[in-house]
Amino acid sequence: MTGAAGDEVATALARAHREEWARVVATLARRYGDLDLAEEAAAEAFATAVERWSADGVPPAPGGWLTTTAHRKAIDRLRRERVRDDKHREALVLTDAGPPAPTGAVDDDRLRLLFTCCHPALAMPARVALTLRMVGGLTVGEIAHAFMVQPTTMGQRITRAKAKIAQARIPYRVPTAQDLPARRDGVLAVLYLIFNEGYLASSTDDGTQPIRPALTGEAIRLVRLLRQLLPDDGEVAGLLALMLLVEARRLARLDEDGGL
Structure with missing residues (x-):
């Protein structure tokens, strides 16, 4: 679920877990340097959580689950847009497993x-x-x-x-x-x-x-x-x-x- 409908579902969950929302968005923004990408991937992750958690239950580490899922959503979005040169550069972070320098x-x-x-x-x-x-x-x-x-x-x-x-x-x-x-x-x-x-x-x-x-x-x-x-x-x-x-x-x- 993406777009406006996905955002509505995601922000509904975010209202109850705003600390997690801020953490996920901040982590993605640091990793990818793009606020739009961070917000959209976080929204998709929260929307996925609504669907998956309803069926499977809340995972032991909800924050980690949301962050991992949001990273995957961001990677998928970058891969879909690889035809653009600037997205090629952003996709290089996929091979960077280490933390960024302060x-x-x-x-x-x-x-x-x-x-x-x-x-x-x-x-x-x-x-x-x-x-x-x-x-x-x-x-x-x-x-x-x-x-x-x-x-x-x-x-x-x-x-x-x-x-x-x-x-x-x-x-x-x-x-x-x-x-x-x-x-x-x-x-x-x-x-x-x-x-x-x-x-x-x-x-x-x-x-x-x-x-x-x-x-x-x-x-x-x-x-x-x-x-x-x-x-x-x-x-x-x-x-x-x-x-x-x-x-x-x-x-x-x-x-x-x-x-x-």
Whole structure:
């Protein structure tokens, strides 16, 4: 199952296993250097999981099963497109069984993906949308609803952001130790914007609730991830502490009628 139908099935599973989604996409993006290929192969792997696991049961190592299946889907896609010279070069990774050399201050696929999605070459709205889709695993519809735009508009925004990364040859890596503090601030700004949109919606004209726990929770989850990967960074710890303090008061911000 591929295309839109496969993506819908895959993202339905991803909503329950977003950590696995982020890991699979990040691993594929590191291996193949192509966000579109990573997302499409991951979607096909999750769709296959829905079919296979329903019949055979959940495997002992679901994350490993998904990653292996997604790699196979990516390889199949590359083989089908071998007539193109650039795909010939990408297919060379099929013979590379060793891990890639670290290219930044921290060697973690998810952190590489997060910094790629939050690259300063992208406009801030594109960074936010791409981070929620590729790292957070939210569907295009969920992101569009959160930011009060049509799904087609949000889909185009994400597509343009991925195209920008490809055209500008933005490297899929964590910045060097020297550049990390400046680039880290940009990542924290994106995560803070996501949290703020959940804390108080920018618009409630369509009847959307002013507070959106799904977005604040996703922002906290991503900052926790960053905290695990950069445990000695005071700025990351400070943002996580701020979010947790604010989130702890969430239930007290609404009255019985749901008003602020």
